[in-house]
Amino acid sequence: MSLRIAGMGWVTPLGRGVDAVWNRLLLGEEALAQPTSDPVSEKRYSAFRVPAEALTDLPPHPRLRRASAISRFAAAAGIDALGQARSAIGEIDAERLALVFAVSNGGVIYTKRFYHNIVETGAQSASPLLFPETVFNAPASHLAAIFGITGTSYTLVGDGAVGVLAVKMASDLLENEAFDFCLVVGAEEADWLLCDAYHKWRLLKNEPPIELFRDPPRGMILSEGAGAVLLARQGREQIDAIDLGGNFSRRSEAKKIAGRVLHSLADENACIVASANGTFVDLAEREAIERELPGALVYSPKAALGESVGASAIWQVIVAAQSLRTKRLPPILGSNAPQGLSFPESGETLHEKVIVLSCGLNQQIAGLRLRI
């Protein structure tokens, strides 16, 4: 089956809109880190936030009035992806549209607020307005309501690789003739609580820059936003291979699985959009790349955009598609290529294929390959 990208939407700390964000990446811009704090602790962290103006023109749908940030990011990205597709192919029948939503941490802000009320003042203060937004599939429910989807809607949870798993599920769904399109949306919201958790997990650094492929790794900065790809049987870029990879129990196993995924997707005409984010992931990917595709051009958007966990693999897919469309790759910020890796330099790239390698922080690795 031919699995192609018919539309894309992108909500990031560098703004909203595929072309707008892409152009800023090509110019070598990085998101602005903002301090994040919480009354529960004096500890402060930095996170890359979606600018408020990115969401100012959302439709006045009743579902979005009280929705958490993650739902609004997802809605904006989904609306843009469908809008891009409509401008090329016309109206999209919601009855023939499936939805797959990918997420990792979910509606953390409302979940924390809901539970904080319980801890602080007891169960009687729990808000029935907040609780429904704590459910992982709340954003997917809002998206379905906004787009009029009454059929298939799945929410997948996982780590940074969950977006690839979502694309695979979309591929499976599109084998059913009942569907013409599947909208895949990955989204995440950043909160102090997540920063604190990842800091205690020794994966976070306090301030940018994120230094990619550095040994030893210095840590990542969390970010937020959403990415959406509308998949169809027709479109410009084709996803011609997906490898669901596997799980690792120990970090030392990550390089083996990443290598296996790369081996199955390897193509001499391909460059790699990696998930390197300044953590152990970088070393796993570096070893895998050196072994399986030595000399391949490698780019990761996470130095500029941060680690958006559940949204990150879809962001990588968008980067891969844009690099095929524009024949360019942005520069990797603040890092020199370590021996054995090649980073993009300014100018055109002539790759016919792009491999998306996604290694999550919590045990999942998967990948896919795009061609134009």
Add this chain to the structure above:
Amino acid sequence: MSFGEDYYRALHRDRGLRHSPGWIANYPPQKPVIDAQDAFEISAPCQIIANACASGTNAIGHAFECVSSGKYQRVLTGGYDALSELVFVGFDSLQASTPEKCRPFDRDRSGMVLGEGAAILALENLEDARARDARILGEIIGYGISTDNHHLTQPDPSGSGPRRAMEQALHSAGRSAEEVNYINAHGTATPFNDAAEGKAIAELFGSIPVSSSKSMIGHSLGAAGAIEAVVCLLALQAQLLPPNINFRRPDRDLDLNIVANKSREAKIDIVLSNSFGFGGTNASILIQKLAA
């Protein structure tokens, strides 16, 4: 969820937790599956569907489609959930839970009682299972999924969402409603769910025997669909309709044939299991007894 609660309580208590406990690493919902895969040395990729209380049935349904499409020979599928303070208080805040007994489809039903647990089913291509002389417990023959955009937590009172899921399950199996012998209902005992589901069942299936296992074991949320699929398989094997206990008075607005309080012997060839969840997600699977 409980790992996250422990972490947050400690953070709140200590105003700046210093050490890095296993709470964080164990919090993600995919962790139990990955741990189980590690324990059983299963290296296959996994997908974790989080469609609220329909997740278990969605997981079985998606696994069924993966196997029946020929993509996979065997899939382990199921659901799991554990009680937590956040969820308990959350359902209480919505006035969806009851301190009384759980009475699905009863006129005096007053809400759900939460439960917890897990169930895993091994799905395999029928020909391959027969070829290796496996003990086959039943055959999944149909799956339906629908989305009800009425409200984030309340079903459309018309029952249109559940009805579409059930119709789709029948359609995908190529079966008619008359061929189904029993429905294991979602049946949470909340006024809204049972009214919408009961309406959809009555319209589509007439006087088919219906019961909700949640009357006996509570609502185990993400695990419910998988646990209730096991109940359906056991019903097919034993040729017994599982009871809907705590049932006292029929709801005048629901024209249902409830398996009230005691199990009944019956000839059962095909059963349907329903699961519905927050977000308006609805899922139904159809299970068939295999001839000996």
